[in-house]
Amino acid sequence: MKLKNLKLVNFRSYEDIFLDFSPGINIFIGDNGSGKTNILEAIYVLSLTKSNRIAHDLDLIKTGFNKSIITGEVLHDDYVKKYQVSIDKFSKKVYINNFQIKKISEYISNFCITSFLPNDIEIIKGSPSIRRNLLNIQIGEIYNHYLKYLNEYNTLLKMRNEYLKRLNINAFSDMKYLEVINEKMASISSKIYYFRFFYLEEINNLISKIYYKLSGIKELKVEYVNNLGITSYNEEKIKEILLTKWKKNLNKEMLQGMTLTGLHRDDLIFSINNQDARIYASQGQQRLIVIAYKIAELMIFKKIKGEYPVLLLDDVFSEIDIKKRNNIIKFLKSDIQVIITTTDIEDISKDLVDCARVFKIKNGEIKIKGGVKNGRKSTRKL
Ligand SMILES: Nc1ncnc2c1ncn2[C@@H]1O[C@H](COP(=O)(O)OP(=O)(O)OP(=O)(O)O)[C@@H](O)[C@H]1O
Ligand SMILES: [Mg+2]
Known part of the structure; x- marks a missing residue:
């Protein structure tokens, strides 16, 4: 399965962004605290309805706001499904194709991820x-x-x-x-x-x-x-x-x-x-x-x-020597959609960067390297 796009409203540091992903390798580059892990966390929540790093859902809502909505379109074999998780202080609701799924356990095994997080x-x-x-x-x-x-x-x-x-x-x-x-x-x-x-x-x-x-x-x-x-x-x-x-x-x-x-x-x-x-x-x-x-x-x-689940790799290469990094990368060069974060593009081998969509995060803005602006305010309705 491939995550085609992601829309975040009032999630962590993001007020309103829309991202279009490549079906192959996607790399997010940014300084410490710029909001890279927040993107992976949003995808994690979209899949599993819970964060991997905190126990209380309400901490995911952007400070000063009441409700957070994560929406993503996922390409399965030959059809697309829209997934959504919305969190406010009263409840957490999950939707597939705009229909609310009452049981979280019935939602979870649809859009699947595998992650490697610090x-x-x-x-x-x-x-x-x-x-x-x-x-x-x-x-x-x-x-x-x-x-x-x-x-x-x-x-x-x-x-x-x-x-x-x-x-x-x-x-x-x-x-x-x-x-x-x-x-x-x-x-x-x-x-x-x-x-x-x-x-x-x-x-x-x-x-x-x-x-x-x-x-x-x-x-x-x-x-x-x-x-x-x-x-x-x-x-x-x-x-x-x-x-x-x-x-x-x-x-x-x-x-x-x-x-x-x-x-x-x-x-x-x-x-x-x-x-x-x-x-x-x-x-x-x-x-x-x-x-x-x-x-x-x-x-x-x-x-x-x-089909493969979507693979999330958060700052995975920083403590691994170059030879082993390249060995990992060999495994990634298949039909798997990968979303990677890094503070330093040098940590990721050049041939992987060459075939990737690279997103640069700076001052809350996300830009595709060499491409058009792809973040900040979303204009597309999902
Ligand atoms: N609920 C929230 N509302 C607003 N901002 C938040 C919220 N939760 C976290 N943040 C902000 O998100 C930022 C952290 O983002 P994130 O963890 O994605 O950084 P990062 O780019 O992964 O950094 P690092 O390279 O250190 O791992 C912090 O600056 C923090 O202030
Ligand atoms: Mg991080």
């Missing part, structure tokens, strides 16, 4: 919830119903935790209710595990080769660490282990008022040559691991959905 290094170094979140976004973009299962699981988890707290206060509460929740949770868990195991198998089929091409280092693996102790998918076994563990640990869970076993506690471990990348890999190598992971994601997406 804080993505946290995928290696950060807490397990970051890696689970990544996995959920990636699988959810490919399989819409995965997000529905996940929502269902999270609702049940909340109910279960509340009931455990109640049981702790009043041990005479009805155990039957807990058993019903357990059964439902075990069943939905096994559906979610199916997707997670499948996706990670696909990742592991690709990632080592990609990483070798990028870095010259062999053997990158991603291990799915789960507190059930299983290494492959088995529906009945998953249900059985969960129900047994919940029964066995009931007193402990009641005391703590939370569910201690389940997929909400799982994690991924990246290893190079069987050594944990968190401890063993350098900063640059960690970045490259995440890039290899994202390239694998692009390929899996293409294999299953038949």
